[in-house]
Amino acid sequence: xxxxxxxxxxxxxxxxxxxxxxxxxxxxxxxxxxxxxxxxxxxxxxxxxxxxxxxxxxxxxxxxxxxxxxxxxxxxxxxxxxxxxxxxxxxxxxxxxxxxxxxxxxxxxxxxxxxxxxxxxxxxxxxxxxxxxxxxxxxxxxxxxxxxxxxxxxxxxxxxxxxxxxxxxxxxxxxxxxxxxxxxxxxxxxxxxxxxxxxxxxxxxxxxxxxxxxxxxxxxxxxxxxx
Amino acid sequence: xxxxxxxxxxxxxxxxxxxxxxxxxxxxxxxxxxxxxxxxxxxxxxxxxxxxxxxxxxxxxxxxxxxxxxxxxxxxxxxxxxxxxxxxxxxxxxxxxxxxxxxxxxxxxxxxxxxxxxxxxxxxxxxxxxxxxxxxxxxxxxxxxxxxxxxxxxxxxxxxxxxxxxxxxxxxxxxxxxxxxxxxxxxxxxxxxxxxxxxxxxxxxxxxxxxxxxxxxxxxxxxxxxx
Numbered sequence: 001x002x003x004x005x006x007x008x009x010x011x012x013x014x015x016x017x018x019x020x021x022x023x024x025x026x027x028x029x030x031x032x033x034x035x036x037x038x039x040x041x042x043x044x045x046x047x048x049x050x051x052x053x054x055x056x057x058x059x060x061x062x063x064x065x066x067x068x069x070x071x072x073x074x075x076x077x078x079x080x081x082x083x084x085x086x087x088x089x090x091x092x093x094x095x096x097x098x099x100x101x102x103x104x105x106x107x108x109x110x111x112x113x114x115x116x117x118x119x120x121x122x123x124x125x126x127x128x129x130x131x132x133x134x135x136x137x138x139x140x141x142x143x144x145x146x147x148x149x150x151x152x153x154x155x156x157x158x159x160x161x162x163x164x165x166x167x168x169x170x171x172x173x174x175x176x177x178x179x180x181x182x183x184x185x186x187x188x189x190x191x192x193x194x195x196x197x198x199x200x201x202x203x204x205x206x207x208x209x210x211x212x213x214x215x216x217x218x219x220x221x222x223x224x225x226x227x
Numbered sequence: 228x229x230x231x232x233x234x235x236x237x238x239x240x241x242x243x244x245x246x247x248x249x250x251x252x253x254x255x256x257x258x259x260x261x262x263x264x265x266x267x268x269x270x271x272x273x274x275x276x277x278x279x280x281x282x283x284x285x286x287x288x289x290x291x292x293x294x295x296x297x298x299x300x301x302x303x304x305x306x307x308x309x310x311x312x313x314x315x316x317x318x319x320x321x322x323x324x325x326x327x328x329x330x331x332x333x334x335x336x337x338x339x340x341x342x343x344x345x346x347x348x349x350x351x352x353x354x355x356x357x358x359x360x361x362x363x364x365x366x367x368x369x370x371x372x373x374x375x376x377x378x379x380x381x382x383x384x385x386x387x388x389x390x391x392x393x394x395x396x397x398x399x400x401x402x403x404x405x406x407x408x409x410x411x412x413x414x415x416x417x418x419x420x421x422x423x424x425x426x427x428x429x430x431x432x433x434x435x436x437x438x439x440x441x442x443x444x445x446x447x448x449x450x451x452x453x454x
Binding site: 046050066073182 | 293
């Protein structure tokens, strides 16, 4: 099946959500990795609970809430300055090294590209700029516009709306398997960027393709691109 | 605020979802607890993803899917017999010791009681019978009737519909803090049975009361019951 465009997830896919663990480790020795994992888990959990119950608040708030829970669970009490520093680190998450080369390669081939993210527009812009990726994308789509987080259909609908084509013409790329399942259910052409060698989620749905790096994704996209 | 009835969550609240860990440990030494935790986490995650994407399948299926993921993640491959045994254990989860005395005490005081659970009717009935709790409840409400899992409003609506009163007249009891947040948002009078001493979820909502045991819950309910 040919594709006409690509929509990338941001957090976990282009941006390393666990890179904040180093700063957390500096503040709370021995607990950095646990805090980073709980922070991410709770952030995601809160997006779902708020979406299911129609209690949307933006991803910046939810990210802060997840951090506060993670600190409480792991028994640490950050100062206001430490909390601000951790949130600041999340605002400028480390991007994966391979991103720039692969996105440049796709742009050179004329593939229209978007980010479709749970993040706020300000968070995404800030992270892209810090990673030197701004200017490579045709659309930056934040679910903040629709007031529902992924995997709500309203969030995924932003892709077809931005590109003016069917979801099945768009390659949706995510390292988050749950995001891939939601996007596949919605109707996208999907590739799971399985960075961490995780098992496939058991949701009765499979992506069209899989890769281990953004290079795998770009290879697949360029072979499928119909111009 | 007086209450007219009680709705209990089942899994985690009356039934010990981690009691399956012992059997998992017997089959896969050193990995039982990890498998039980992942099993529960994925089971809950799948209820939310399926509800957000309108891809409902019943809790028995979702429970099996969660088990399969947990086994894959922790690198074990159960035989068909081991899998059936683990699912069978989930069908007859250990109930908490205090349940019978406290539910009997509430029933003696004339408090109308329901279970409002993500489980199928068959799963709940089987677990209640195994725990000797059948006959103490006025209503057994399974979200299977509405085809959406908690925390969808449609699931919580079953309580007011069954008791014929407002959600604010019903004491909703759960050990799952996310369930308490959803029920509070919905409008129930809520008490969080914090069995494991966990931090409050950061969702901008608080239960009306908290307890550490079902005795705490029954004390609160009897003091609030308006007959």
